[in-house]
Amino acid sequence: MTDKKEKIKDFFIYSLFQLRIWKKIYAGVTHFLIFWGVSIQIVGTAINLMQMRLFTPFELSVPRAGGYFFYEWIMDLAGVFIIVGVLMALIRRLVMRPKYMGYKWDDYFAIALLTLMALAGFTTEGMRLLSVSPDWSGYSFIGTFVADLFSAWGVTPDIAFRTQPYFVLLHVFLGLVFAAALPFTKMRHIIMAPLNIWLRPRRVTGALEKIEDIDEAEILGVGNINEFTTSELISFDACLDCGRCEEVCPATISGLNYSPRTLIQHLRDDAVAKLLKKNGDNGSMELSEAMFEEETLWACTTCGACLTRCPIFIRPPERVIDLRRYKTLMTGEMPKSVGDTLRNMERQGNPWGMPPQNRVDWAKGLDVKELAPGDETDILFFAGCAAAFDERNKKVTQSFVKLLQKADVKFGILGLDEACCGETARRMGHEYIFQVMAEQNIEIFNEINFKRIVTQCPHCFNTLKNEYSQMGGDFEVIHSSQLLTEIADDLALDEGKSEGVQGKLTYHDSCYLGRYNDEYNAPRNLLDKASENRVEMARSGENSFCCGAGGGGMWVETPSDKRINQKRLQDAIDVKADVVATACPYCLTMFEDAVNVKGLGEKMQILDISEVLVKKIEEKDG
């Protein structure tokens, strides 16, 4: 589909029918009523103005018959939509008061104005019907109701006729205030939101924007408000402050000092203060210091939960990376733990800081083929740093290799030629390290004849699949769970009497496998073959909750009472899971940490799906 066609489709789906708003039913209904109520009224008013020949050189003559009655009916219905919609909005703000919503003056201004406009409109209509009593007044059912109401209160047709023009003026006045206030209040989203949907980058959400010609670039990251692109500035202006992103943000929920809503709102405030209005800072465009506070800037795990919720496709994690790039590449100011990790990557080629010569220690005794330039294979297994250097994850890698060998898959590894994929550096903002590592890997990939790359780590998977193409590396990349699904029959999981892992099992979705790459089913299908007692946590699939390791979070020091992995572990405890299965080495590590901190090591097992499958096979074999 061409870019233009996709944009047009987007316009209808997300701007006109606002599909994403319906992810919250109450808010969806409220917005539906207000949006369509106002839209129909605007169209109806335009017809009205043409009937009256107020601004047009021609007159639209509509006889008071047939279709006109439908027009009267639909206009009244639209008015009811508005009244009910604003009432629901008011109840939400004053009674329900969800924590994640913004409560600013212009929220109430918009509600009040819409309410008054609708009430003034109905009063105008009621006065009109009371004064002229047309035969068809029944079609204007609310107008008739209001007319009867005024009549019961003693308003005569004469009085109605004389006062009606003033209500018309009031109605017109409110309409004009609405139009004039639109660019200066939250109501600007009527224009800005569709514009943002239209202009949003079509880059897949898993791929960050590349810094081109990084060696020559003078601006790295964003330190000044005017270094954001036009579409990014528009996205700030379009933000409705609805708080849906904040509601699902693991950092916010865990009590960290970060919220995607606040970030975007602060960026908008900065943009308005420094670009739209005069400032007392000699025109300085520098972003406020508040943007770069350590607790804020390094709390985002780039899990993408906010991306799935934003009705208008704003991308807060990418703005976080912009700011991190500025800090790591321009000023060098960053938390010590981040600095240590980046230094490890620069010096040792992996975030763990382990000697690079240990990279293939995990494969000892497994008879795994190390590929050399010119070799040919079906599958190139890109093991990744976690698999290579983390003791716990080495076991996962070994399990996966056993499964490949059992299914006679023709595969090989890069051995010492494999470099870190660079994902951690990129998410921490150090684009330079990422590009160097990506180039190194792509060079070696190009020297080997393979059909597909398989990775066990979703972070490597996402980077190789979605980001290496920016560096000229276009390869077919799959995740281990996808490959295992393909070879499941060869693994003969369904045969034998073994039950595999015992107890209740639940699966934790990795953000970079699920939300960023839409793979929710493969791991579940595999687990269902190995266990009959799988349950879902309350937050799963697209609504899953991050483990806290993404976006460099694995390496950032976090206060012990605000750790995201503890929150996520609680979800597993809530469903009384005995086993938590993951498909990501980072998630596995975070869960194990959380289990150890809570002292649940004896009660709850944390396993990779490969390990779950191997247990099934081994027990059966045994």
Place this chain on the structure above:
Amino acid sequence: MKKQSRGIALLGPLLGLFLALVALLAFTTPGKSSAAFDAGEYAAWRSFHNAETTAAIQQVNEFSPPTPNENPCLHCHIAGQEIGAWTPLYRWFSFGAVGLIFLFGMIRSLSTWNTREQWKPLKARLSDLVKTIDPLSKQLDKPAPQWQRTLWYSLGGAAMLFLLMQVISGIIGAFHLDPFIFDPDTDTHASLILSIKAIHWGLGILLLVTVLFFNLIGTLFKSEQRSYWATMLIIGGVLGIPATVQLTLGYFNPESTIIPVSHLYALHIMLISALAPSIAAMYFIITHKKSEG
């Protein structure tokens, strides 16, 4: 003092607009019935309107609204199309003003996000424009003398005061409008009207002279320029244009039944309205040059 004058400068235009709105409502109230309304100047003006409008007014007075099937409509299908000179002007003025505010807001945001450069206020843009097209720079590029400060500050405030009194007396006069009363001794009411009218006319002259005086002499302080521009805006924009159009139509209408006194009245409104923008333009250039100096 500076804050006070700013307050007045802001309050003045708002008050003026409010009073203008009240005046508008007073003039356009359907069904208004009084001796002054029926027999006075307003009725004479109404004779410019076509028979349809007159019939509509009569209908209003007798309360016989058109049936729904006959209603080409203004104000929701009741009174019929209002084609008087005032109504379209106010309609275009109000809708146009809102449209301009809307456009300003959207253009300001979108152009700023597009260029990513600081928004240049309209005042600065206008200033640049004047610099570009200023034809009098050589003649007027002279510094303002120090002694002007105190004196012209007072006169700036005087302009605002005259304007406010002018508007208030005009509004009061509008509710009792009858140019044909010439015998105050026999009628207390007529005496009052003539007094108001005298104040209104006198203030108008003072206002004109003050404005002309500023123009001829030199400059005002920046804070007082707001008062000046508020004055010009209200005289020229809100009150002047509709009145001028209305009277011009009558003045050049050969079938007009307007009497000579009203002809004179129409003429002076027309001249003032024509003079005001010229004075405003000249004054703007002068004060701009002086403030630069």
